[in-house]
Amino acid sequence: MVATQILAERQAAGRKARERAKRSRHAEIGNTKRDPIELLEASSAGRVEALVPLRYGRMSLSPFTFFRGTAIIQAHDLAGTVNSGIAFPICGDAHLMNFGGFATPERQLVFDLNDFDEVAPGPWEWDLKRLVGSFAVAGEHMGFGRGAIGEFVWSAVHEYTERMREYSQYSSLDLWHEIISFERMMELAKTEEGRSLLARTSKKAATRTHESVLAKMATQQNGKWTIQDAPPALFHPTGPNSLLGKESNWTDTEAWQGKLARAFDAYLDTLPADRRLLIDQYELHDIAFKVVGVGSVGTFCLVMLFVDSHGTPLFLQVKEARPSVIARYFDAKAHDHQGQRVVVGQRLLQAASDSFLGWTSGPAGRNFYFRQLRDMKVSAEVERMNATIMQGYARICGWALARAHAKASGKAIEIAAYLGSGERMAEALTGYAMACAAQNEADYKAFMSACRSGRLQARSDEDMAADFRI
Template identity: 50%
Template sequence: MTTLKDRFKQGRDARKKCSRGDHASTGKVNRDPVPLIKASSEGRVKSLVELRYGRMLVSPFTFYRGNALLQAHDLANSPNMGLVSPICGDCHLMNFGGFATPERNLLFSVNDFDETYPGPWEWDLKRLVASFVVATHDLRHGNSVEEAVCHEVVRAYQQTMLECAEQSTLHTWYESITYDDLREQARKNALEHVERAIEKAERRTHAELLPKISERDAQGRLVIRDDLPEIFHLHGSTTLLDADDDWLRLPDWQTHLDKFMREYRSTLQADRRELLSRFRVQDLAFKVVGVGSVGTRCLVALLTDEQGFPLFLQYKEARRSVVASYFKAKSRIKHEGQRVVEGQRLMQSASDLFLGWGTGPNGRHFYVRQLRDMKVSAEIETFDADTFTAYGGVCGRALANAHAKSSGCAALISGYIGKSDALAEALYKYAKAYARQNERDFERFQQACRKGRLHARSEADFAADYTP
């Protein structure tokens, strides 16, 4: 039987293939980012690609968030210890946050799994530390904060992975970060942010959302309100779908939704299928989300129970993972929605009550979750330096929990990292260098937009086109 000591040694032995210092390398960055950005836009709604670019133009930080494919390309063939397991694939600091468990407890964890796929755990950690350096520049915190937060992320990951290695498999499986934990551990300057996040999450219910995005139509039916460019009906006068879009040739969304819902229900466990059966769909609209996902197919459905109380479900298109494009790994899963759902279930200690998947019109793959229910993200623009650094530690801890659970190899990873600052120093060098590369890529992206190679438009541009 392999002992814990043996597994730690196996991790240390992996340094012979890939030393911890090797992770300072930025990878394959001698390339033009524009063709890769264009490639990541293929298959999206054409008019909304311009909105995606408009959001990416806001700052180097939004640019970084908007294009996970670029960094995946750069990390291809970069050194790694040789352990392949499910990873997030787009692990920047804004893809962490709070959400409700089925028991209505508020947890903090990784909360975006669109790019999840088997890959090196180092890719997630590198994208995370680099995102903190890019954000540090965006928030103008200074070089001392840049170094402190990078080391805090890696040290938290390192310490948590060691703890996971030494505890039972079941303990690791159930491990979670609750907001009560964060409240108890927060320093005075961070406590206000935790309390505010809890209060905000408690208000973010379906009932609270109903009057904000819905209304009664002329016939008295409850419908979702168009709010360009964020929400619009597929066949309405304000649709942003292209004139030749295949979905515009669908005469009746209800027929297609009924077929989708039957498949989706089959991916839920029995008690949740029973719960879903108590709701009826009232309306369906297109919803534009995020930065990196803009232009992909995303729908929101308004359902109500017999008493008229609402449930909002989000149907989000699941495309091929950017990790799969640049890292060869075996995967038994052929449905991209299933890939997202199973990756999320494996990496989180608890997941959305209605998390499932299905196939939409013309064979597009989707996954389903609740819309906004008790979900909160960090308001990093309000963080002072100490709070920002502490947030880095929480993200590092959450990522280690996710990797330990998904891989079952916490001891190997911990043995590889060791107890020194060797990996933290290497990843700080990586993050600084990659942040500079990101700024160069952002400048080339700006130039491409100015010269017409790419076309960008803001939310205000879209809204103005449809203002009476």
């Protein structure tokens, strides 16, 4: 069969998918007849009990922080909507704060998706809906009007559409090598303000190294570096500031000769041989428990501090991988190892992934994945953006999401054909985003009511830190 015929058949398949899911129906918000508190409680099961109030405390700051911690609620609702029938491993939590800059192994600063805890096979439009919903929620929180928010959504959807159309012309290998560098973004920025912001962000990224973390997080005594406790966000698992409880005090630096040494060896087996040899050049100095993000609060997360013979540090983050909320609500084959699911999904969706990305199984049957704690990683300071910068950021996120989907799926041709000009999808998703923000506001009010009534306990970082002050 000649290439032109294959291309035509794939385009026809994409257009035919509109029969399954008319583009106008993507305005539907889905199944909202549920108790959001029950869903939150389900997602908190199995987390460190003492840290669940901190999770709720961070979520309580605003409707936007609440949205960031409730991927389970949106996934539940989306399960009640039509879908295109084009499914593959999606990010699963592609809100606007889960994009950012980081360094490739070649030390090039790139922009991409950077959180894959929920990665799993699902409809590609679920990622796009998570993205536009986040712009609507954040936009309302920042005081933008409906007109401006509509422009953010329109920009993200049209950029996604235009890039997907472009990627539908790429060869498989060219698409695999496609990367969104900061240099490219600066060249394509539509305003001088945008170019200036990218330049400042690039400069900031250069300072966010393992060495900079070492100076902030650890102290040296007798040639050994020790991570300093800063509870509730950072503490030694078996130390006096631990929040894990006796039943969970299963790790410290000394215990590394036992269960954790075996878990680390299993992680090394998931790395290429050259990375294993590289890690062999480092000595473990300390291990601490670190509380991260909003949605991940209460899951097990360790920071390992290694130092080489030159005194140069390497921080590895060991993060618990729990079952994806996408897998819970979309009928797809479950992955046997959640850490492997995250790593494989990240490698598939990202243009370039962390050199130390790998997975292992830990005590109590928990699954984990490894990555560097900080390697020129930077995130957007969304709450400081004006409307022009926010719209530009929406375009960049739409571009990055299209690139990730095109690479991961190999179905850019079908998706581009389904989208067409993008006008109908942009109109539908604008309606969806506004409805999503309204539903999120209602869920947030129910959440805050549950916190006030005592059904849920919410505590701030400051409140919990006060427990450790003398």
